[in-house]
Every structure is written in C-alpha cells, then in structure tokens.
Amino acid sequence: MPLEFRFRHPVPVRFKDIDIGGHAHHSHALVYFEEARWAYWREVVGRGRPEQVDYILADVRVRYHQRVLYPQTLDVGVRVSGVGRKTFDMVYEVLGEDGTRLVSGASVQVAYDYEAARSVRVSDELRRVLEAFDGPFA
Amino acid sequence: MPLEFRFRHPVPVRFKDIDIGGHAHHSHALVYFEEARWAYWREVVGRGRPEQVDYILADVRVRYHQRVLYPQTLDVGVRVSGVGRKTFDMVYEVLGEDGTRLVSGASVQVAYDYEAARSVRVSDELRRVLEAFDGPFA
Amino acid sequence: MPLEFRFRHPVPVRFKDIDIGGHAHHSHALVYFEEARWAYWREVVGRGRPEQVDYILADVRVRYHQRVLYPQTLDVGVRVSGVGRKTFDMVYEVLGEDGTRLVSGASVQVAYDYEAARSVRVSDELRRVLEAFDGPFA
Amino acid sequence: MPLEFRFRHPVPVRFKDIDIGGHAHHSHALVYFEEARWAYWREVVGRGRPEQVDYILADVRVRYHQRVLYPQTLDVGVRVSGVGRKTFDMVYEVLGEDGTRLVSGASVQVAYDYEAARSVRVSDELRRVLEAFDGPFA
Secondary structure (H helix, E strand, C coil): CCCCCCEEEEEECCHHHECCCCCECCCHHHHHHHHHHHHHHHHHHCCCCHHHCCEEEEEEEEEECCCCCCCCEEEEEEEEEEECCCEEEEEEEEECCCCCEEEEEEEEEEEEECCCCEECCCCHHHHHHHHHHHCCCC | CCCCCCEEEEEECCHHHECCCCCECCCHHHHHHHHHHHHHHHHHHCCCCHHHCCEEEEEEEEEECCCCCCCCEEEEEEEEEEECCCEEEEEEEEECCCCCEEEEEEEEEEEEECCCCEECCCCHHHHHHHHHHHCCCC | CCCCCCEEEEEECCHHHECCCCCECCCHHHHHHHHHHHHHHHHHHCCCCHHHCCEEEEEEEEEECCCCCCCCEEEEEEEEEEECCCEEEEEEEEECCCCCEEEEEEEEEEEEECCCCEECCCCHHHHHHHHHHHCCCC | CCCCCCEEEEEECCHHHECCCCCECCCHHHHHHHHHHHHHHHHHHCCCCHHHCCEEEEEEEEEECCCCCCCCEEEEEEEEEEECCCEEEEEEEEECCCCCEEEEEEEEEEEEECCCCEECCCCHHHHHHHHHHHCCCC
16 A cells, blocks of 8 residues: 555545444445545546546455544545556545544556447556656556 | 325345434435336336436425334335326335335426426326326326 | 525535436435534534434425536535424525525424433423524524 | 355345446445345344444455446345454355346455454354355365
8 A cells, every 4th residue: 555645635424424333334435535536537637527537447445444433524545556558556545534544445447438338548648647647657 | 195005116225224323314215215216117107227217306305204224125105196297296105024104205206308408298108107007196 | 495594514516426317316415414414513503423413304305406416515504494392493405616506405303312212302402502593483 | 256155145226326327336336245245144144133243344355347237136146255363254246137247356354342342353153154154264
C-alpha cells in the first residue's frame, strides 16, 4: 500500500451507511473509494459526468483496518499506481477525522468503449495525464 | 389503504437493509414497493427490462406499522388504484412472513417519454391493461 | 410545504445514488432528508450519535419536482413543523446547486424508548428546544 | 478460485442495484457474497440472527467477469477455504441465470468478540463445523 496521495477527497459518512454493528457496512468502502475516484476523474482527468466514464472495474481489493463511524467526514486518498496497455491500477486510503487509517484498497480498471461494448487501449492522452499527475510508473 | 391485492411479489430482506436499530432502514420501504412494481410491470403489463420504463415517480407516501426484521422474505402487494390522463396511482402493502402488515404506502406515477424528456398521456393500451387487471377505477 | 428553513445542511450526491435513469434513485430522497434531520438533531437538539436517537418514523411523504443529478452538493432544509403529545412533524426541501427545488417532503416521528420498545411522551426538554428553534407551532 | 461449492444461495438482483451503466453497481458484489455468507451461517453453522454474528471482515477481493443485469436471480456459491487460529477464509462465486460466472471473490474474517471489542480464537466448535462441511483444509 502506498503512503502518499497527491489527490485527496472529502466524503461525509451517511447514517444510512451504518449497519447493525454500529459502523459503515463493509461494502461502503467501495463507495468511498469511488467518490474519490470520480473526483480525481473530474479534477485531474477533466471528465466529470457519469456518462463520460470510459473504463470498467475488473478487480478490487479492500483491507479493513478500523471501524468507520458516523458522523464524520472521511479523507479519501486515491492515486493511479500504474498504467498498462488496456488497464490502469489505482490505490486508495480512507482516513478518519482524527487521521487514523480506516480502510485501504486497490482496483484494476479496464479502458472500455461502452458503445462498442469492448475493452480498448488506454488512450495516449489519458496516459499522459495520469503519468504527469501520478507518474512516473514502474 | 386498500385491503386486497391481486398481485403479490416476494422480496427477501437483505442484511445490508438493516440499520443500527436492528430493522430495515426506512428508505427500503420504497425499494420493496419498487420490486413489486417492477414485477407487476413485467408480469401484468409485459414490460420487463429497466430500459422499458415509461413513467416517473411524482409522489410517494409510506406508513410504517411494524419493524422489518432480517432474515425473512416479505410478501409485497401492489395494485393500480386509479388512472388519470397523464398519471396513475398505485398502492402497496408489505407483509412479514407471519402475515403481519409491516409497511403500507402509495405512489403517483407520471407517464413519461424519456427520449423527449416530457410527460405524456397514458396510452390507451396501458390504460386497458391496467383497467382489465385492477379496475374498474373510480 | 413551508417556504422557509432556519436549518439547512449540505449533502453531496454520490455516484452510487444514481440509477439507470441517470438521476438519483427516488429512495435517496429519504436519505437526503435524513442527513439533514441528523444534523438538526446534533446541532439544534444536541444529540449527535446514532445510539442517542429517541424517535421512530411513522409516516413519510415525498414529492419529486426535478431530477437529482450527479455531481453536486444538495442544500437540504429541514424544519420541525409541529409537536404533539407523542409525535412531532418535520418538513423538508432539497435544493440543487442552482437553487432549484428538486424534492420536498414531510415526516411524522414518534418519540420512542428503544430499551422499553414502546412509544413515549415527547419530553418537555425536547419540546422546549424544538419550540425555541422552530416554533411557535400551530 | 475454487470450482466447486457445496453451499449455494439464490439472491434476486434488485432494480436499485443497477447503476447508470445498466448493470449492478460493483459494490453489490459484496452484498451478494454477504447474503450467501449469512445463509451459510444460518444453515451450516446454525447462527442465523444478525446479533449472533461473531466475526469481522478484514480483507475482501472481488473479480468482475461479466455484467450483472436485472431482473434475474443470482446463484451464489460460498465456501470456507481455510481456518486459522483467529481467522477463516471464504471464497465466492456469483452465477447468472444462464450459468455464466459473473463475479468471484474471497474474504478473510477475524473471529471477534463484539462485547469485549477484540479478536478471539476461532472456537473449536466452529472449527469442527466448518471442517466437517467444507474441509479438510490445507
């Protein structure tokens, strides 16, 4: 898991996220990651609307370190950690208001043409933007 | 609230529906209604796929009678209670596995052309189908 | 529906709220209301933690005026509109970032003792706080 | 990923699971896994009520193979693949109605005493039940 995130995004926990255990249901980790990923896509890549998404998720991994409690605003870090021919990797970290690391994770995205319904190469333009912001990649 | 429903649909409660109070979060009432409404649309009206929806919700009302607990399969009744020029009304009832009425409600739908992004008249075909199944309407 | 709200609370829409129609699923109206209601309870009433809740929902009503789109931060108004012996009423309004009214609604709460599992009288203390902030009530 | 599951559980997709892409939002994979895991806990282990849960999730992994569409009832396989001193591993497979593998995954659970708020050893009783049903473990 990486230690530094140039891009961070605040995500308020909602009461509805909380399950019978008194903490956010574990599936919400993916929602917190996602809000930060969308914000990255809007602010770094410049594609902000839901219909502009140009990738699909292929693989996610989540590690739960501490309980996510309500109410608080999470501080979610997201970073592109690698770009392949048709895929790119992202890593995440969710901090609580006191700075404790609550959740971390990683995802693999596949560049995707929704109209053609098939995977495509990561465009040179996208690769340049990601590399400029979070690169160089190994 | 009506007492009889010709159409009923089973909806299993999910663990994730349950909130810190140990019962389904109140917003799930609308999801239970919706599953029954979709089933009605598939089985009675004959339009079953999400992209075939031809109305929007304008108004909903929910009454909470008893807690919705997990695990169980709910028995959700849904009925069209009236058809107007551009709208139609539906009523709902959610029973628990022991037959107790847990939630009831009502909704108003507006016939809608998603491509044109505007409300439209309820088609004669739809009116006939609804009237034949749940009519006559007042 | 009332026109003025002394208490307002910001609620960011999440991507996951959006359904196949490209707008927030209608059940999220209740979640937006709820976030504002919890904030009211924390900031006005002074009870902020999920385990401090002392009421249950008996009845909700939602009116959908315009689609709720992503991304944006909603401005949710909430107000106590009346206090009875065992119940109190609240009304809500959800505005979009451009000030358009997207959703409005109302709810009835019953004062509840979770340990005893039964409804109770609205305490004089709570009545005074609500009346001082949002009263006088009719 | 294992190929055989002695325990399988049906999970109907809900309309609300579907996101703007027309398929279930990726976080629902964890909900489908969970419904099968709860059913396993009820039917194999004999602990069926939410307040009887005696573990926490430490780590999950999800692989997305095909889109999860609505409406359909998923066939979710779940298996305990290993038991450690304080943890146990589970693997999952989500099949569509036509038998296509849509999602697969794995999770690591930590045996947990909620009252004491700390991890505990997997009880001998639980180990025996899991081993008898899904063992022998490597």
